Amino acid sequence: MAKAKSLHICGECGYKASKWIGKCPECGEWGTFQEEMEIKTGNGISKNPTSLLETKKKVFSFNDVVVDENFRYKSNISEFDRLLGGGLVIGEVVLITGNPGIGKSTLLLQLVNEYTKYGDVLYISGEESPMQIKNRGERLGVGNKNLFLMSETEMQVIYEYISAKKPKVVVIDSIQTIYNASYDSMAGNPTQIRECALRIVELAKTLNISFFIVGHITKDGKLAGPKLLEHIVDAVFSFEGEEGLFYRILRSSKNRFGSTNELAVFSMEESGLKEVKNSSEFFLSEREEKNIGSMVVPILEGTKVFLLEVQALLTDMTIGIPKRVVQGFDRNRIQILIAIGEKRMGMSLGAKDIFINIPGGIVMKDPAADLGVLISLISIYRGIPISQKIAAIGELGLRGEVRKVFFIDRRLRELEKLGFKGVYVPLSNKKEIEKNNYNLKLIYLKNLDEVIERMV
Numbered sequence: 001m002a003k004a005k006s007l008h009i010c011g012e013c014g015y016k017a018s019k020w021i022g023k024c025p026e027c028g029e030w031g032t033f034q035e036e037m038e039i040k041t042g043n044g045i046s047k048n049p050t051s052l053l054e055t056k057k058k059v060f061s062f063n064d065v066v067v068d069e070n071f072r073y074k075s076n077i078s079e080f081d082r083l084l085g086g087g088l089v090i091g092e093v094v095l096i097t098g099n100p101g102i103g104k105s106t107l108l109l110q111l112v113n114e115y116t117k118y119g120d121v122l123y124i125s126g127e128e129s130p131m132q133i134k135n136r137g138e139r140l141g142v143g144n145k146n147l148f149l150m151s152e153t154e155m156q157v158i159y160e161y162i163s164a165k166k167p168k169v170v171v172i173d174s175i176q177t178i179y180n181a182s183y184d185s186m187a188g189n190p191t192q193i194r195e196c197a198l199r200i201v202e203l204a205k206t207l208n209i210s211f212f213i214v215g216h217i218t219k220d221g222k223l224a225g226p227k228l229l230e231h232i233v234d235a236v237f238s239f240e241g242e243e244g245l246f247y248r249i250l251r252s253s254k255n256r257f258g259s260t261n262e263l264a265v266f267s268m269e270e271s272g273l274k275e276v277k278n279s280s281e282f283f284l285s286e287r288e289e290k291n292i293g294s295m296v297v298p299i300l301e302g303t304k305v306f307l308l309e310v311q312a313l314l315t316d317m318t319i320g321i322p323k324r325v326v327q328g329f330d331r332n333r334i335q336i337l338i339a340i341g342e343k344r345m346g347m348s349l350g351a352k353d354i355f356i357n358i359p360g361g362i363v364m365k366d367p368a369a370d371l372g373v374l375i376s377l378i379s380i381y382r383g384i385p386i387s388q389k390i391a392a393i394g395e396l397g398l399r400g401e402v403r404k405v406f407f408i409d410r411r412l413r414e415l416e417k418l419g420f421k422g423v424y425v426p427l428s429n430k431k432e433i434e435k436n437n438y439n440l441k442l443i444y445l446k447n448l449d450e451v452i453e454r455m456v
Contacts, residue, residue: 008033011190011226036191075114079275085258091208093201097215097223098239103248104214107273108171109142116146119168126153126177140272155180155196162203174214190226197229241361262302280307280418283360289388293380296391297372298411299364305414312376313355328358337374344400344448347381368405370396384455389421400448404428412438
């Protein structure tokens with residue numbers, strides 16, 4: 001007979017405890033334990049053991065496995081295909097998260113309309129009725145006889161229908177609304193999310209059905225539910241974007257079939273989300289001919305180079321502690337760059353309020369942006385204007401040295417494509433740069449002592 005046991009499980013790492021505790025001893029997070037019911041059979045042995053014959057059917061010799069040449073589904077949204085690694089892999093499970101109303105369901109409706117050319121596509125919603133989905137779909141220009149709508153929240157019903165119909169692509173919107181009646185808990189509970197996700201992955205891998213799962217996020221920006229959900233899916237994409245802005249950023253934090261940290265930009269329009277192919281030009285469209293306190297840096301996100309503007313502003317401190325307001329960049333890294341500027345460049349910044357901004361809503365994590373940030377601070381501190389056709393590439397060390405960066409050729413090609421005239425580059429990259437020809441004025445820097453005399 002089955003026995004039910006109450007356990008408290010950490011939503012971050014899955015650590016199990018017999019009673020609630022405030023801090024998880026495994027991952028160190030606070031307030032992450034939630035009560036769940038664990039059901040076990042009396043002797044710990046399954047009542048319906050899988051036969052050896054059935055098990056052998058699931059085991060294949062590596063050399064006997066045949067890979068379909070067309071194992072990816074392509075869409076007309078090329079930026080999303082690039083994010084996936086070249087298209088949606090057959091049997092792949094993709095998790096898409098983001099703030100409410102940011103465009104998750106809109107993008108998925110546009111995508112499923114594209115995938116209908118490969119066969120039947122099923123859109124399952126636990127939040128909207130088929131009439132509501134169709135009303136929104138017609139506004140987006142969606143409509144195809146191979147697109148089927150389903151409003152259901154019970155996992156067993158969904159499992160049986162998909163097993164019988166075997167569509168090519170399925171959307172679950174959202175995983176927090178789906179529940180398994182075998183477990184005595186509400187939909188959205190970590191147990192329900194985990195068990196329903198495991199059933200979805202089982203369907204994907206046994207029937208070669210591709211899934212998109214929509215996941216809600218908490219108020220602090222984390223995925224609602226157990227951390228296991230991110231581990232068992234094949235790819236995790238998250239929507240980012242400032243409230244009130246018309247563009248959206250889709251970032252991949254995990255991808256088993258493509259590179260991670262890829263980034264794609266979309267604009268939100270009346271007819272839905274439209275891809276922004278030339279994103280660098282998009283982010284630099286409002287710059288003036290001469291700028292004080294502004295520098296362009298080419299950063300690498302996954303396999304794509306983005307040109308972003310670093311803006312710096314200094315004001316005299318009026319009262320209290322000087323402000324360090326940073327948007328779009330690591331605050332701790334800014335503190336290091338300020339210390340380098342004071343020690344190596346002779347700038348007196350201790351009594352200044354410092355503001356650093358990266359317009360566009362993208363958060364810079366590439367260390368190659370260090371030089372551009374510091375040059376923008378020097379520009380505003382000394383009042384030196386910088387041409388909008390000049391960029392900077394380089395990581396900075398504490399001794400003031402300009403360190404080598406990777407993928408320098410991709411960065412320079414992107415600058416060349418958008419008509420830039422000059423670029424500050426590390427001297428340590430010179431041998432690699434000289435192998436190619438660039439229509440750019442290359443300003444080599446070994447350390448910060450050479451910056452002021454070469455600023456143009």
